[in-house]
Amino acid sequence: MTSLHAEVAVHRGAFALDVTIAAHPGEIVGVLGPNGAGKSTLLAVLAGHLVPTAGVVRVGERTLTAVWDGRVESAVRPEHRSVGLLGQDPLVFPHLSSRENVAFGPRAAGMPAAQSRAVADEWLAAVGLGGLADRRPDALSGGQRQRVALARALAAEPAVLLLDEPFAQLDVRTAAELRELVREQVRRTRTATVLVTHDVLDAVTLADRVVVLHDGQVVEQGRPLDVLTDPVHPFTAALAGVNLVVGTLVALPDGSTAVAGPDGVVIPCAPQSPGGRVQVTFPPTAVTVGEGWPARVIDLEPGTTGVRLRTTGDVLVDLPPAQVAQLGLHVGAQVRLSVPAEHVRVRPLA
Amino acid sequence: MTRERSVGVPGFLWLPAALAAGLLVLPVVALLVRADWGSLPADITTPSARDALWLSLSTSVVATGACLVLGVPLAVVLARARGWPADLLRALVTLPLVLPPTVGGIALLYLLGRRGLVGQALDTWFGISIPFTTTAVVIAQAFVAMPFLVLSVEGSLRTAGTRFDVVAASLGAGRWTVLRRITLPLVMPGLVSGTVLCFARALGEFGATALFAGNSPGVTQTMPLAIYSAFNGAGVTQGTAVALSLLLVFAAVAVLLAARAWRPGRAA
Numbered sequence: 001m002t003s004l005h006a007e008v009a010v011h012r013g014a015f016a017l018d019v020t021i022a023a024h025p026g027e028i029v030g031v032l033g034p035n036g037a038g039k040s041t042l043l044a045v046l047a048g049h050l051v052p053t054a055g056v057v058r059v060g061e062r063t064l065t066a067v068w069d070g071r072v073e074s075a076v077r078p079e080h081r082s083v084g085l086l087g088q089d090p091l092v093f094p095h096l097s098s099r100e101n102v103a104f105g106p107r108a109a110g111m112p113a114a115q116s117r118a119v120a121d122e123w124l125a126a127v128g129l130g131g132l133a134d135r136r137p138d139a140l141s142g143g144q145r146q147r148v149a150l151a152r153a154l155a156a157e158p159a160v161l162l163l164d165e166p167f168a169q170l171d172v173r174t175a176a177e178l179r180e181l182v183r184e185q186v187r188r189t190r191t192a193t194v195l196v197t198h199d200v201l202d203a204v205t206l207a208d209r210v211v212v213l214h215d216g217q218v219v220e221q222g223r224p225l226d227v228l229t230d231p232v233h234p235f236t237a238a239l240a241g242v243n244l245v246v247g248t249l250v251a252l253p254d255g256s257t258a259v260a261g262p263d264g265v266v267i268p269c270a271p272q273s274p275g276g277r278v279q280v281t282f283p284p285t286a287v288t289v290g291e292g293w294p295a296r297v298i299d300l301e302p303g304t305t306g307v308r309l310r311t312t313g314d315v316l317v318d319l320p321p322a323q324v325a326q327l328g329l330h331v332g333a334q335v336r337l338s339v340p341a342e343h344v345r346v347r348p349l350a
Numbered sequence: 351m352t353r354e355r356s357v358g359v360p361g362f363l364w365l366p367a368a369l370a371a372g373l374l375v376l377p378v379v380a381l382l383v384r385a386d387w388g389s390l391p392a393d394i395t396t397p398s399a400r401d402a403l404w405l406s407l408s409t410s411v412v413a414t415g416a417c418l419v420l421g422v423p424l425a426v427v428l429a430r431a432r433g434w435p436a437d438l439l440r441a442l443v444t445l446p447l448v449l450p451p452t453v454g455g456i457a458l459l460y461l462l463g464r465r466g467l468v469g470q471a472l473d474t475w476f477g478i479s480i481p482f483t484t485t486a487v488v489i490a491q492a493f494v495a496m497p498f499l500v501l502s503v504e505g506s507l508r509t510a511g512t513r514f515d516v517v518a519a520s521l522g523a524g525r526w527t528v529l530r531r532i533t534l535p536l537v538m539p540g541l542v543s544g545t546v547l548c549f550a551r552a553l554g555e556f557g558a559t560a561l562f563a564g565n566s567p568g569v570t571q572t573m574p575l576a577i578y579s580a581f582n583g584a585g586v587t588q589g590t591a592v593a594l595s596l597l598l599v600f601a602a603v604a605v606l607l608a609a610r611a612w613r614p615g616r617a618a
Contacts, residue, residue, distance in 0.1 A: 047520060078519040079528075085520040091513055095535045104531070105521035156521045 002060030002159045003027075004192040008045045009054040010038070010216075017041050017216035023160070026190035028183070030197060030207030030224065034235055037213040039196045043162050046194065047085060048078040059083070059159045059192075079108075084158030084191075088168045090149035092137040098124060098148045099133035105156025123151040127181060143174035147181070154185055161186065163195040167202060179205050200239045204228065212236050230281065230345060237281060241304070243315050244281050246349065249274045259346065263313035266293040268341040277349040282339050284308065284316035289327060292338025297331055300324070311337065378599060385596055386589045393593035401568045402576035403597060409484060409572060410552040413491035414499075417548050420492075421499040422541070426529070428500070429507035440504075447497045454493055455561025462489070462562075486563035487570050491552035498547040506540025507533070546609040550602055573598045 003024045010017040017038035023029045033039050044050035046057060048064065051072055057065040064081050066073040093101050099120045106116035124133050127147040137145055146166065153161060163182065167175035183206055186193045195206055203210050203224045211221040212233060219233040228240040237244035247261035251274045259267045259280050267280050285305060299310035307324045309317040317337060319329075329335070386393075393399065428440050446454055462469040462480045472478040480486050514536060518528045534541065556574040563570040565579060573594060581591035 049516070078516070079522050079524050081520075082522070083520060085517060089513070091517045093514060093518075093532060093536075095538075104518065104523070108518075108521055108523035108527055152521065158520075 002062075002192065004046075004057075004059055004160045004194070006042075006046060006057040007055045008042060008052045008057070010041050010045065010050070011053045015041075015216060019211070019213065019216075019218055021194065021211055023192035023194055025192055026187050027208045028186055028193045028195050028206050030195045030203040030210040031213060032197060032200075032203055032210055032236070032239060033213035034198065036215075038216040039213060040164070041216075042213070043164055043194070043196055046160070046162055047083050048076060048081045051075050062159075082157075082159040084153040084156055084161045085164070086146075086149055086153045086161065086166045087164040088166065090137075090142075090145040092140075092145045092148050092152070094137050096137075097133065098129060098135050098137070098140070101137070101148055102152045102155045104152060109156070119155060120151075123155045124148070126185065127151045141174075143170055143178065146170060146174075146178055150178070150182065150185065154189060154191070157189075158191060161191045161193045163193060163197075165197050165199070165202075166195075168197075168199065175201075182206065198239075200228070203239075232279070232347065241316070242281050242283055243287070244279060245313065245315065246277070246279050249276045249278055259344075261313055263295070264293050265295070265313035265315060267339055267344055269344050269346050270341060272346075279347045279349055280344050281347075282344045284318040286343035287315065287317040287337055287339045289317065289319065289323070289329075289335050289337060292336045295335055295337050297329055297333045297335060300329065300331060309335075311335070381592060381595055381599070385592050389589060390593050390596070393590050394597045396590075398567055398571075398576065399590075399594055399597070402571055402573050402594070403601070405484070405487070405568070405571065406553055406573040406598070407601070409487045409491060410549055413488045413495060413552040414545060414549045416488065416492050417496045417499045417552075418545065421496045421548075422503055422534075425500045425503035425507060426533070429504045430512075443500055444497055446494050447501075451490075451494055451555065451557030451559075452561055455490060455558035458486075458490060458493060458558060458562040462486075481562060482564040482566065482570060484563075484569055487559055487572060490558035490562045491555045494555050494558055495548040495551040498551050499544040502540050502544025502547060503537060506537035506544075509540075510536045542609060546606065549605060553598070553602060553605075573601075 003022065005022045007020045008017060015038070019038070019042055021029060021031070021042070031039055031042065041050065045052045045055070045065065052065065052067055054067050054069075055065065056063065059082065063074050064076045064083070093104065096104070099117055102120035102123050103116040106119050107113065111119070121133055124130060127150055129144060129147050129151070132140065132144065137148070140148065166182070167178055170178060179202065195202060197203060207224050209221065210224050210227050212219050212227065212235065214233060214235050220227055220231070220236060227236060231237040231240050231242055231244060234244050245259065245261040245265055245267060247259040247265065247267070249272060250258055250260045252258050257269055257271045257274065259269055259278055261267065267282070269280065284303070295311040295313060295315065297309050297311055301308050301310070303318050305318050306320045307318070309319065309329065311317060315337065327335070424443070428436060428443070459466060459481060461467050462472070464470065464473050464479055464481070469480060472480065480489065510533070514532050515528050518532045523531065554574060555572070556578065559570065559572060560575060565571050565575045571579070577591050577594045577598070580594060581588055
């Protein structure tokens with residue numbers, strides 16, 4: 001029952017990662033970000049595979065990594081860090097049965113063989129694989145293998161658990177079951193957990209807190225609900241399926257205020273003094289087709305509630321299929337779009 | 351009735367393929383045909399034949415053991431090391447494969463002979479002389495056979511990668527435990543096939559042994575040397591050489607079959 005605290009800086013050529021992250025016992029912190037944001041680098045530092053340019057990784061009272069002014073004060077080897085890993089690929093040892101896989105951690109910690117097998121059986125039961133202890137990995141399904149991997153990681157009683165897109169290779173249903181299982185076991189064992197993902201579903205279902213990484217920097221953090229309903233960064237907005245437009249406040253001829261964005265996007269908002277740079281967010285379902293700013297359809301794709309149009313100015317529009325058919329929309333079609341002011345959130349930019 | 355149709359092989363491959371198979375198989379067939387089956391039991395049970403067979407098998411086992419003890423660590427180091435020194439070493443390790451074994455024998459003499467680079471020191475300080483002893487046979491065999499083991503194990507280690515090792519370390523296993531319980535078991539098929547190749551190469555070793563260890567019956571005269579002596583020997587029928595050759599063929603086939611029957615990784 002220990003918490004994780006890490007301040008990590010990694011500078012490699014043009015890439016710079018600067019992250020501070022903390023996780024309390026039993027807490028799951030989601031790290032979201034596009035490819036190349038620095039998620040894997042962060043995990044490598046936490047797991048001890050990479051010594052950062054500067055920073056500290058502390059678990060409870062133990063300092064696992066400490067680098068100051070280019071001097072490595074401590075860099076505990078991976079096998080002595082008590083940091084467990086569960087990745088996309090279960091990597092269940094193919095030459096060992098499920099039981100021997102799960103017993104591996106306790107054995108490595110010096111537990112006698114018979115006792116560690118008993119521990120392994122308990123863990124296999126806990127992840128719902130009670131009857132499959134003697135199975136070899138090649139006789140298990142993908143979901144079962146990931147369960148074995150979870151049991152194996154937790155049986156080693158890590159102080160910190162790192163989850164690296166652990167559900168990415170599973171089908172929807174199995175992934176849902178495993179999310180539930182991970183949540184339950186992390187809470188039960190009160191393990192401080194870092195979950196790296198670019199799946200928004202992982203974030204909303206599992207994470208107590210999310211940290212959004214972009215180009216190595218934390219661009220926002222907070223409760224998943226807050227971050228996703230009111231995103232500050234375009235990546236988070238895209239993840240949350242929310243439109244995010246940056247523009248300038250302008251006064252319209254009729255006296256109302258609007259935000260003028262790129263590509264002729266004009267979004268009405270509550271009255272305020274013009275001139276300032278702002279960022280506005282609004283859901284794709286709020287956009288209506290008919291009047292408003294002129295736009296062109298770039299893309300049509302199946303959306304969650306019908307058809308999603310991608311239009312010039314990077315504005316997404318969700319429409320019912322029937323309306324798409326009625327309007328005869330196709331790639332390249334000219335449309336006029338508008339969004340009611342009451343659906344628009346405005347945030348001043350520094 | 352349905353028949354699966356695969357893409358198949360182009361027709362013109364059959365002729366060279368048949369010739370290749372013939373080149374590999376027919377010499378052994380000729381040996382079998384040429385053998386005097388009547389005198390065979392007598393030929394292969396003469397004391398000198400038994401001595402040669404025993405010497406061959408025992409030295410090959412010892413040489414293979416030495417290759418395992420020394421070659422597996424070398425393979426692990428080569429598979430994990432990076433940079434040009436590792437690349438260079440990797441190239442040098444394969445040298446005995448491309449070197450004619452007789453050249454290897456001469457090289458061993460210059461290293462371990464009484465006036466050799468290391469041999470001189472061994473002789474003056476410890477009074478040890480290696481050439482023309484059974485030890486020399488083992489060293490010559492290990493020299494020519496070790497690359498087979500090292501290359502096979504190193505290749506398997508590279509294919510296996512280090513992902514499982516990383517997981518094992520995250521579970522608290524130290525480097526030795528990881529090697530013993532994860533890395534080596536995962537490359538067991540490569541290790542077994544490498545060992546078989548290594549043993550077979552040691553069993554058939556002739557050139558380096560002849561130059562470095564000599565041809566002294568009972569001490570350094572292994573089967574290949576005994577066969578050569580019998581084939582060229584004055585007054586001895588070539589039938590003895592054929593009989594001894596067949597004995598070696600059967601021994602080699604027996605080893606291959608035994609290795610094939612034992613499938614690693616299936617046992618609990």
